Amino acid sequence: MTSTAAESPVDISPVMILLMAVACGVIVANLYYAQTLIDVIGPEIGLSPSVAGLITTLTQLGYGAGLFLIVPLADLFENRRIVLTSIAATMFGCIAIALSNGPTSFLVASVLTGVGATGAQVLVPLASHLAASEKQGRVVGTVMSGLLFGIMLSRPIANFLAGSVGWRATFIVSAVVMAMVGVALLAACPQRKPKGGMRYRDVLASTFDQLVKHRVVRMRAFYQAAMFAAFNLFWTAAPLALIHEFHLGHAGIGAFALAGAGGALVAPIAGWMADRRLTRPASLIGMIGLTAGFLLADWTVAAGSLIGFTIMAVLIDGAVQMSQITGQKLIFSLDPHARGRINAAYVTVMFLVGALGSVIGSVTYEAGGWTASALAGAAIGGVATLAFLLFDRGASIAR
Known part of the structure; x- marks a missing residue:
């Protein structure tokens, strides 16, 4: 073709x-x-x-x-x-x-x-x-x-x-x-x-000028940077919890990761919601889902439930996907001639800030075990949710 x-x-x-x-x-x-x-x-x-x-x-x-x-x-x-x-x-x-x-x-x-x-x-x-x-x-x-x-x-x-x-x-x-x-x-x-x-x-x-020019890009980059940081935090600390709390080896951790990948199946649902201009509720679902997922993940690990922990991995991954797809739907609608630059600015901010999540995951697990890491992840999700409720002011409404 x-x-x-x-x-x-x-x-x-x-x-x-x-x-x-x-x-x-x-x-x-x-x-x-x-x-x-x-x-x-x-x-x-x-x-x-x-x-x-x-x-x-x-x-x-x-x-x-x-x-x-x-x-x-x-x-x-x-x-x-x-x-x-x-x-x-x-x-x-x-x-x-x-x-x-x-x-x-x-x-x-x-x-x-x-x-x-x-x-x-x-x-x-x-x-x-x-x-x-x-x-x-x-x-x-x-x-x-x-x-x-x-x-x-x-x-x-x-x-x-x-x-x-x-x-x-x-x-x-x-x-x-x-x-x-x-x-x-x-x-x-x-x-x-x-x-x-x-x-x-x-x-x-002009790539980072897109952040100055478009408030939508700034807000969505902030939200997704937080979500990606929480994602990296989870997948840095969760294997440690699987080793120390559930006594799994590499094969078990691999199976856990395979199950967690099921969160990717949320992406088409997020896209369907975005196409129907449900970008604001989709965003809120993603941020609240992430926060709740970390809190429930702490509870499931404390209760010794590997199945529950796996379900929370799917929930957290799905929440990150929900926010990501919604954000890209919104930023791609801004200027068809600048989508490459807009995406570059958005993803670069997301990547650079989000990479800190791995460091946070290691430090918090070393300091207080899985509970400290889970609470840190929930706090990141809570900050993103609070910022969305207080400062979004229509930036996440599809036009």
Whole structure:
């Protein structure tokens, strides 16, 4: 398929939506494969335990740099080409990781992998461009569910593959799968040529101007930064609780993560609500659901209920998705010609602030166990809810 979508949407097919969702998941999963294998990778490539954390840090820094430097290009160059280039970069990064024999080559390849993974954040606004306005929320919701599935399934998949064929083969398998997805996108994904007319430096300069220009972007970035911080807090502290409170091993933690990924199924529901202009109640449901989920998660762990804890993981993940999809529906409706820059500003703020959640999760669990982490997560959700009730002033009402 070689049709071109300009600024007017085409009738995107369910198969294309599914392909874009799978592509988002496959791309973003590369940010997390190495994180769960640090204890295996570090000794083999000569990284001491005290420095092995750089594997995670540099991959995330590469992703953060890509959010600012690459995602805004969606407003300047043909979108499919950007996505395919990012997939190629991530493939090379994965192959370089698999072939690395020392810490320097491994860490450089990790940065390249992180930068390339930002192609997923070009696919999301592209999906919104290709969708008719009355379907936009559901389309974005479905594509974003693929992204969340990629995040949640990456760790158990990495553990399984590393245990079966070795950690190096894990990255080779990922490169092969991305190549297959890239070929499918090349064959089936419509092109979208933006209006353009700007220089690259002007595009970068105007990216964070979107935060100044649009109050909706500021408010939604704040809400989602809080929600993402709580999400990272949960998935940093919950495995520790599973080990110490429920005495689970890696296989049990992987099964817990697989069950928690069920929260991604909320995304199409959130999109359906957004398409019916129910963005304000959807936002409130997400924030209250997150807060309640943490409070109930504390109770379920204290009661020794693993099933209850798993249900709360699904609730928390679903709440984060509800807020994310609602927010992107709102910001994508602001300016069709600036969706790449708006999404870049929104996701960069969300990512940079949200990354603190992992630190909060570790610190609070060390200080007071799961109860301290759960109360911190509930407090973050409570602050977001309070800000929404006091200061939103119509920013979350669909227009």
